[in-house]
Amino acid sequence: MSNRNKPISREATETQQAVAALARRNDWRKWSASRQLEYLCACTSALTELAQQLGPDYALARLYHACTYNQPIAERKRRERVLLDLAAKRAAVLQRPEMCVAVAALVEHHPWRRRELADWMPKSKNAYRQLESLIRHLFDGYGDLPGWVINAWLSERMWDGGVNIADLTIHLGRGNALRSFRGLPVSLTKRLEHEMRQAPAGCTFIEALRYAQLAARDALEWLGLVLETRFGREIGPDDAFWLGVVDFFAAAPMVDPRQFGPVCDWIRQKRSVGIGLEPPQPGFSLKGRTMASVIAQMEQWHRSLGRVRRHGGHERAATWPTLPVSDFVSGADQQVTITQLRTYGELVEEGQMLHHCVASYLASCQRGKCGIFSLKVNGARALTLEVLWNRTIVQIRGRYNRRMALDECFWVSRWATEAQLQVSKHA
Known part of the structure; x- marks a missing residue:
């Protein structure tokens, strides 16, 4: 009972006053950014109550919190001053919730600026152009970032x-x-x-x-294919080896570039898991091999994946924790579906039907590095999609590793939007 009459802290009082001030003004969203920020600066405690009052999408509140949360008083005041200076410039970047992280980083690194914020004037109303202009003005001392x-x-x-x-x-x-x-x-x-x-x-x-x-190494024509592979997305200790694989392909006359990805899958399997009954060969090298022999061995491995000779019934039923990504159904007609594959047997069947090496992704799926999804049209398999743990679609392949068609792109884009996924420009 004694806590009922206990006086509240000064910080809590100031927060309540700021919330009450905003609540008394029905048109507070029409205030200038500077005036709104002044009220936010009056809240020296957590912004929980204010966030409830303003709503989760209120850009200035999110930005203020990103800039000042858990900061010492002196540092918080410095950052508030930078925000107020930006507001005085009518900077559109303050009103974009998706820019909070970048603007907060800009405010944090403001002490290392090359020029003064007071000398910056926005030349465009576009928030992204303003952010680029701000970065170059404040930090790009020689104009060559x-x-x-x-x-x-x-x-x-x-x-x-x-x-x-x-x-x-x-x-x-x-x-x-x-x-x-x-x-x-x-x-x-x-x-x-x-x-x-x-x-x-x-x-x-x-x-x-x-x-x-x-x-x-004068091999830029291979950039797109390289960026489609794991080597193109990750930096590892064996980068020199994979660059040697690029050299191997670049030096081969009349080789089908579409073989690059499948050969990389075969090499990775050979080095890290093993082919058939062979143990892993981390020291595997292409030295002394011809392109014809490499492609022949890759195709032989591909066929063995379809037959599942190495994996018995128990491993064929192997499963793993799926990625937290929702499946997709096009509508009541269920004409188009996108579902996550959950067992090794499903990976094998997908590879058999579409004639690619998706079954080699067993280890990556089991380790949670990626998830494999199958797009079907009227029940028929059309595309296989690889989604990384960070919710990025990095590979989309049809039968014999073909690219997706325009109508398929529509459904993939719709699923990506609904499931909050990003689509790599190299997918």
Whole structure:
């Protein structure tokens, strides 16, 4: 009973006052961003009550929380000042919930700016153009930040391929060499740094690295195929070996480029799991082999997957925890369905019907690295889709590894939207 009369803290009182002030004004959403932020700054406690009052999609509240949560008083006041300065510029980036992470990183790194925010003026009402302009104004001291670094900010990939993009921006903006950045997952030569800086703006960090590695060996025509493989999406200790596989294909005359992905699957199986009764061969090399012999062995392995000779009935029934991704049904007619495969037997049947190597994904599915989905039209298998643990669709293949058709693209895009998935541009 004694707690009923216990006085509330000053922070809680200020929060209640801010909520009450906003509640008294029915048109508070019409206030200027500066005025709204001033009220938010008055809330020195958690924004739980205010969030309930304003709603979960209120951009300024989300941004303020992202910038100031758990910060010491002095640091919080500094960040509030930057937000108020942005509001005074009528910056559209403050009103976009999807930009909260990027703007919060910008505010956090504001002390390392090359120019003053007071000297920046938005030249466009487009929030994304404003964000790019802000980044270049504040941090790009020499106007040569690579486009893919800016794109990471615009896509809110503040950690990209294990690299802290904000720290990398500060480093490059000071005129330092990319190869001298301590947060790189790999070492770079001068040639690789030069090529990485030329990589297309739409690249991720890993894609820019693969672009540079292929450009350095005059093999850029293989970039699309490389980015479709696991090597194109991950940085590992055996990168030099996989670059050798690219060299092997680039040097072969009249080879079908569509064989690159299946051969990579076969090599990965041979190195990490083993083929048939063979043990894994981590030291496997292509030295001394011909393209014809490699493709022949890959096709033989492919056929063995269909026959399931190596796996008995028990392993055929092997299952695994599925990804938390919903299946898809096109409507009452159920003409188009997309379902997650849940057993090794289903992987085998999928590969048999569509004549590809999806059965080799057993280990990856069991480890939770990816999930395999099957798109059917009127009950007939049409496409196989690989979805990574981070909810990104990275591979889409039909019979004999064909690309998806336009009508199939419609259904995949609709499923991706409903299931909140991203579709890789190389899928």
